[in-house]
Amino acid sequence: MRIYAVAVYLFLYIPIGIIVLFSFNAGRHASDFRGFSVQWYGKVLSNPFAMEALTTSLLVAAFTAVFASVFGTMAALALQSVRGRARAIYDAAIYVAIMVPGIVIGIATLIALVTLFGHLNDALALLWPGPPDTAPRLNLGYGSLIAAHTLFTMALVIVIVRARIAGMDRSLIEASADLYATPFGTFRQVTLPQIFPAVLAGFLLSFTFSFDDFIIAFFVAGSETTLPVYVFSSIRRGVTPEINAIGTMVLGVSLTLLVIAQYLLRQRRDTDTGAPS
């Protein structure tokens, strides 16, 4: 059984190892390994298309993570005291947002926004005081990417933060109220420090999800290109060591964030016992 376990871990990590190894390949071709070199990293960093895609992905991921963690935490806090039918509707919406496959979300968002923007653009052109062709137009791009990524990640943050709230020591909140703290004071000094690791973990997971997402971005990116969309179209043109270098960097970023998120989520026992400073 131990041998089988080792085999599974090798199965999970060897492909990742191969990408990392070949990203340092000195040879011209993807397949022959001819010694170590960082030339492909240099190529990627001086490739304007890859760099632009990277910038787009980082910006979208950063905004997504901020929106998802702030709005998700707000909703998780409020949902504590929502009961009955309303609560059932919210719970259903959260699970639908998490479970509906990305491809359906991508398609649905694409056709809904294109249709909606079409009508809004007509209205804007009518209301615009200047010549009609100078009227501002709404298009798919940063906005739709961030909005679509925020839906899934916000639902995720709600689930994570809610689990943390459920494990929180309620007597501290009561004690704080007994000692005449204002509700906001209680929130800032008691609730927030306790849920903060979960919020931060949610932030990091949201960033990772948005940064790694291909399928939703494929539909709603409009004229923008995110890094996964760029990588996908590069793969379609053929396998090159440059993709290995991008892949290694992408894996490096997400692995770092994930390890931190896991650390934060698994620390709950330690912080529950004492007041965090």
Add this chain to the structure above:
Amino acid sequence: MTSPWVKRLLLFPATAWMIVMLALPLLVVVVFSFGERGPAGGYVPAFTFDQYLNLPARLAAFRNTLVLAPVGTLLCLLAAYPLAYFLAVKVDPRWRTLLLVLIIVPFWTSILIRTYAWIFILGGQGIPRLLEFVGIEGVRLINTRFAVLTGIVYGYLPLMIFPIYVSLEKLDKRLLEAAADLGSSPAWAFRNITLPLSIPGIATGCMLVFILLMGEFLIPALLGGGKVFFVGNALVDLFLQSRNWAYGSAVAATLVIVMLVTVGLYMKLMRRAGAQRDDVSLF
């Protein structure tokens, strides 16, 4: 916190998001699926069932999905169970957290990059070339069902391991001791105690993997090379190439319905098993 005004304010962004980015788009898909294709693509309002009646035109995609998604789910289950058992029962608790994190981490990293690695491994310069060294020639692995299934097991194994691990970890070990004391063999105890008690985990894992596989696009696109394609690949083609929104919406709606039926069956099974749902702590 108690004031309803504050509560409404806190819930406002999430509510607005779910209406505009979830409810509205899904509603649009349903409405469009009863419409017609515009002359230059897109959508023309109508009320017709033509799109649904025309679904057999994409039968191959549905057939592939409905064959390969269950097979992929089963392979994941067979690969995942021994490992979940090892992690829950056999492993030294000191190592358990680390080993669990090592399972979760790949699941959260880019599926695109991880699937791309298999193009490399299964492609002409990978395993087939290694086989040539030992004298086996002419093996083609990429762009086959085998490649797609390998990618599926690789991508979704963590999602299967976790729920099974959770249900095995909760299992009361004293039951196994009692069975042993009463003279039953380990095989009998596994068959009659461990396996039945892990069914909720198996069902949860299978449902999660199956649902995600129904909407899979990347793995068949990269490892199936246009020969092995899923409904997801048909959807990309319909929306991004032929721009047939009405028909594409009908395909998407059908996909969601099949998924809802699956979840419904799962819920029924779980209720009959009288088990509580295992919450999956993949986050």
